[in-house]
Amino acid sequence: MHALILAAGRGERLRPLTDTTPKPLLRVGKQRLIEYHLHALAAAGVTEIVINHAHLGQRVVSVLGDGSAYGVHIHYSQEPEGALETAGGIVNALPLLKSDPFVVVNGDIWTDYPFVRLPTNLSGLGHIVLVDNPADNSGGDFLLTGNRVNEISDDSPGVRLTFSGIGVYHHCLFQDLEPTRFPLAPVLRDAMRNNMISGEYFPGRWVDVGTPHRLAELRTELSARIGL
Secondary structure, three states: OEEEEEOOOOOHHHOOHHHHOOHHHOEEOOEEHHHHHHHHHHHOOOOEEEEEEOOOHHHHHHHHOOOHHHOOEEEEEEOOOOOOHHHHHHHHHHHHOOOOOEEEEEOOEEEOOOHHHOOOOOOOOEEEEEEOOOHHHOOOOEEEEOOEEEEOOOOOOOEEEEEEEEEEEOHHHHOOOOOOOOOOHHHHHHHHOOOOEEEEEOOOOEEEOOOHHHHHHHHHHHHOOOOO
């Protein structure tokens, strides 16, 4: 499969760090955030990688190059200044994503999720990885019932969990959508209403590196781990 790493966001909450460094290039432990994804995807046999970029995008290109240093082949999907958000970025990158389905990973998370677990055959239009709810999202994003994911409602059974930013999608999930600025969640919810999104719960380590405090905590954690 091909994979898309979403790396175009401005990282407003991490300013002033992101005024000069794109968020996925921030260092945690011995590597940059995005480098953990590149190594993990390569280990899972996913070696054709697309990376979208906007804010300080040429820094991303100059640092990562063609991907050979990571055992992958990187293609770049350039976006206008201000970026296209998650779904818009995916639609813009579709011509470069030659496999169907394909993997999408948020570039501003850190996780030890083993990408080899992702399905290569889907029972619907998409499959997403869900994690325990962090303190800033205690109500969760979606309901997981068995292996199906649904919108949260008061009378629906299931476990409320947070979307990790990791998923596998068919091209047709984005059929007829334009590469304009819009988020992924409404696209997923539309498909959920037709029972077309499967999911899994991942109990391992996952961090949304969205604030200076979380970044500092992750740096402290990884500095204590040998080799990270």
